[in-house]
Amino acid sequence: MATIESNIMIKLTNDAFIKARNYLLAEGRILEKRLFDYYFESGSSSGVFHSILAYQNDDGGFGWGLEPDTASPESQPLFTVMALLWLDRAQRLDVETIKQSLGFLLPLTFDDGGLPWMLKPNREYPRANHFDKPMHRSVITITAPIVGLCEKYGIHNEWTNKASKFVWESIKEQQDEHVQCAQCMHQRLFFLENTSNSLLAERAITSLRSWISSKNFTCFNVSHPEAGLYLHPTPTCYANHPDSALRPAFSDEQINASLDALISRQDETGAWATGYGYPNYLNPGMHWDGMYTINALKTLKDYDRIEVL
Template identity: 40%
Template sequence: MKLTKVNYLKARDFILANARMIERRLFQFYFENDNAEGVYHAVYAYRNQDGGFGHGMEPDTASPESQPLFSIMALETLDDVGYLTKEIIRDDFMPYFESITTEKGGIPWMLKPKSNYPCEAHFKTVKERSALSTTAPLLGILEKYKMDLPWMIKAEQFVWGEFDRIKDKHVFCYLCVPRWLMFLKHTKNQKTAIKTINNLKHAIGNQGIICDDKSDEGWGLYGKPHRLNYATNSNSVCSSLFSSEDIESDLTALISKQKDDGRWDTWYGISEGTKLEWAGIQTLWALEVLKNYGKIEN
């Protein structure tokens, strides 16, 4: 089963009419052969004078304040489209990350808001401590671009210690796992990395994490991941966990979940506007996965 051309065009129109500029530029990059410079400018619209990224880069908050997670998201996006360079990392990103590094050597997931803006409740109760989900991908990108910074020494000690501490906890978070893998793929300590990857794969495949109830409204969303969340393409690290039949079944279900107006929906959003923003993010993600598996009609 493939997404029909008609339904692909519905998804395109939904993104172009409703999504944020960053998703529109990413769509044009991935599907309409646009260059990466447009993505760069869309990403930098979220940048603050302190070098961090804010302004609701994740739509769960309307706060303009810089946040570590949003800055990681910006870094990942530029890497994904091939626009990132050593100079951009060193000059535009590292001063901010160094300024928020904790005594343990890592960077927090989020910082408590200093001002009162609409946001989900979990933003108001964050603990400002070093987090694996932000420190690991930053280290991974630094290793990928063959950078050698003093900051990396203590950060790497923190990351390996955190892997030992959490073991197989949080593998249910399909947003965290790829960020861990960014580090594990590029670290020089491949012997330990391979062992850690195998432990992660074992936990994902044997802890009942995958939601097989395709009739569940939350299927594939946060808390109820499906296989495609962990294997966004056939070359994903976790692809070997799943049979081709199960992947095909999830792809068929993903196609069937498209709404009449072209979107793939979520339950996220602090307002009707941010629900549309999240739907734009989810729709772009669905199209990318279907494209990766060759499931969009020409």
Template identity: 35%
Template sequence: MTLITTPLQQAQDFMLTNGRLLERQLFSYLFGDGTRELVLQALRAYQNADGGFGNALEPDKRCPDSQPQDVEFALHVLDVLGSLDDPLVQRACDYLDSITTPEGGVPFALPSVNAYPHAPWWTSDENPPASLNPTAAIVGLLLKHRVRHPWIERAAQFCWQAIAAIDTTEFHTLMPVLQFLEHAPERERANHELRRVAARLSQPGVIELDPQASGYVQKPLNWAPTPDSFCRRLFTDETIATHLDALARRQQADGGWPISWDTLSPAVAYEWRGRVTIEALSTLRAYQYNI
């Protein structure tokens, strides 16, 4: 007799076989009987003595030293848990304050990354400038959960100035910007900038609408991973339904979802696939898609 397994059960097998401890615990918390504390225990292992996060928490760079992007990665995990009141957040904010540039934000990457294996896009200058990616995402997540720290106001001012000066449609810049604008308390100012972003993204050809498109492209569900996402208003119900079907069909025979970029090693690919599998299932569940 052939046992019939659901996509969620297949994904669980993938995670147990291939996922890092952090993603296994997060998967169990979201889709099983896991606990918040077990996820936090796994996440704490990535926090360094300086309060920042490193140790390849973001897998495409194998740097043990703290990096701004790893702080963002950690905050996204804490956001899922609703645990930005954990003491590790204040320590992370102290670290961010220590690496803030004269512009008021934190860099995309610090030069310590250069000494370790890393994807080419992580190579850093010796004196990198502040960047909206990840500063805006970090500030947005902290504002969302009403975290209080002196660094936040300073970094928010950098974000406002940088957002007003850009006219980009680049995904990895705009997603942090959207994270910030959705939670900034200055709503009139934020709504003005959100309208500017929406106008850019609504231009034909900016967002990949073909559900079968391959390669490193960003489709509607990348821009609107939940129905509450700001960018959900940019797409019709039919478009979202079509892309949900396509996302569900991208589950691989091993139970995990694929990634669309080259990694440093097979092990790194599996680390990312664990994260992407959780994101895919979370999006499907958020839209009440049967998994």
């Protein structure tokens, strides 16, 4: 860990980096361990591939508690989006895997062309209360990345045409569900970066930058105790890479302050802890902490804020 000093660009020390690595090796899921190996130790992407495929069901969707708020093994749209995007980032996604997932997703499509966020569980599994009765309607945060993946991998059919219209209409109407969830904004951005309609995408990205730079949606008080967590995204939660299309939404000062605060939030165990937990539920905090830790390390690496690698 490090202390924030004014006008000095601090970096995560080598000792702090080793602490984070050891935390992930001891407490992280195999997914986070494999991601760390791939991002930081020149590990093979095949490890990431196989760790994610372990969450896939025979119906083509992904389950098994991939999202730590529920231990449900049932396939879920949210889990499926998460899995496919991770595979894409590791350059291990292929058309066949996407088509398998579409076999699960397409029957869930609503009349407007959109996909749901989550399905009501068919059985009792440990889960947070908000998964008991998930909203039963189309959402852009699930539909947009799936259409974006189809565009990127050259999958075009009647479904993609209809789903794409739903996404563009949602963008036009400025639907704001989960706007303070940085990951949800990344999922929306993925569509905009891969759609063939580059002119509309450029306008939408410009609008998105203006949107997230608002104090209503971004936590600029980086000393806030929940800064960087759900509902309190900092500038680097949105612009998690210096080449991100969302980077121009923030000043250098705002980005640097966010990075300094990110370094300072590492705890004594080496993790970036969330404190997430729910009554009468298997505590998901450990798994969330692993996800937040690998994401924090990747952001710091991409901004050259780790002392020694």
